[in-house]
Amino acid sequence: MNTKRREAEMVNGSWFKYFHKTGEPIFNDGLCRKYEELLDKMYGNFFDRNLDPEKGPLLSLGVGYGQTEIPLARKGFRIIGIDNDRGVLSLLEENAKNYGFGRVEARFGNLYSDFHKDYIKKGIQACVSFGVLEHFNREDLDKINKKTIKISDKLLFMVPINTPETLRTFKAVNNPIANVDKNGIYRNFWSANFWKNEIFRGYTILDKCFSTHHSRIGRIDMVSYMVKKS
Numbered sequence: 001m002n003t004k005r006r007e008a009e010m011v012n013g014s015w016f017k018y019f020h021k022t023g024e025p026i027f028n029d030g031l032c033r034k035y036e037e038l039l040d041k042m043y044g045n046f047f048d049r050n051l052d053p054e055k056g057p058l059l060s061l062g063v064g065y066g067q068t069e070i071p072l073a074r075k076g077f078r079i080i081g082i083d084n085d086r087g088v089l090s091l092l093e094e095n096a097k098n099y100g101f102g103r104v105e106a107r108f109g110n111l112y113s114d115f116h117k118d119y120i121k122k123g124i125q126a127c128v129s130f131g132v133l134e135h136f137n138r139e140d141l142d143k144i145n146k147k148t149i150k151i152s153d154k155l156l157f158m159v160p161i162n163t164p165e166t167l168r169t170f171k172a173v174n175n176p177i178a179n180v181d182k183n184g185i186y187r188n189f190w191s192a193n194f195w196k197n198e199i200f201r202g203y204t205i206l207d208k209c210f211s212t213h214h215s216r217i218g219r220i221d222m223v224s225y226m227v228k229k230s
Contacts, residue, residue: 005143007137008062008112008132008140008186009084010180011183014085014088015087017087018092021183022216022217023216025091025095026091026094026095027070027099028154032074033062034182035068035071035134038071038213041211042178045210046086046209047075053076053078056078057077057078057123057124058072058077058079058124058125058126059082059119059123059124059151060079060081060129061127061128061144062082062083063081063083063156064088064092064130066079066081066091066092066104068080068094068222069146070096071131073096073103075203076104078104079105080105080119080124081105081106082108082111082115083106084108084111092104092106093106096160108224114147121158121171122151124151125154126152126156128154128156129156129157131156135185137178138188138199142204145200154226154227154228155226155227155228156225156226156227157225158222159190159195159214160187160189160220160222161189161222161223162176162189162193165212165218165219165221166220169218169220170187170217176189177189189196195207195223196225202230203230204227204229205225206224206227207225208225208226210224211224
């Protein structure tokens with residue numbers, strides 16, 4: 001068995017420990033309002049333009065503790081969130097129980113495995129991913145995209161992009177591609193056009209949204225795409 005950690009698993013300790021170290025992963029009333037406001041500020045009507053709560057659940061890849069998924073659930077969407085860190089899933093379960101209106105389900109799933117087999121022909125409206133895909137190398141991304149397309153022909157994803165501000169925030173100025181930060185985390189800071197023209201070549205771009213988040217560590221510029229397999 002190969003025990004070497006792959007790119008998306010490269011974090012000092014665990015993602016559970018990382019989330020506790022860098023943020024506030026347990027929702028309270030104030031945080032829930034904060035994340036709802038952040039969703040509206042960053043995305044506007046992007047989700048309303050591209051998704052419909054009545055057309056089936058969303059499968060969230062690498063769901064984490066539900067920072068984006070819980071606010072989406074409160075807007076009426078049903079979310080199935082998968083993650084390969086059981087500690088992180090316990091955070092999601094607690095947040096979902098208290099703030100998810102019964103619309104969020106936490107499930108174990110590893111994107112390196114055949115996770116997709118559990119969701120084929122299950123009425124998934126779209127796969128969604130927020131700040132996850134940049135942690136995989138190009139070869140593994142291609143494999144993941146082939147799996148998700150078997151679940152749904154639509155994918156909505158958000159990734160940080162290569163801007164001077166983003167690179168400064170993550171201290172990746174001298175190595176924007178395959179950068180590993182002080183927490184051991186691997187990220188690719190590609191341009192929006194690279195995601196569109198290279199990673200998702202052969203897909204139809206249905207919609208896009210640029211946004212900026214001023215986090216506690218600095219400014220992060222992001223792009224979100226809604227894509228469909230051509």
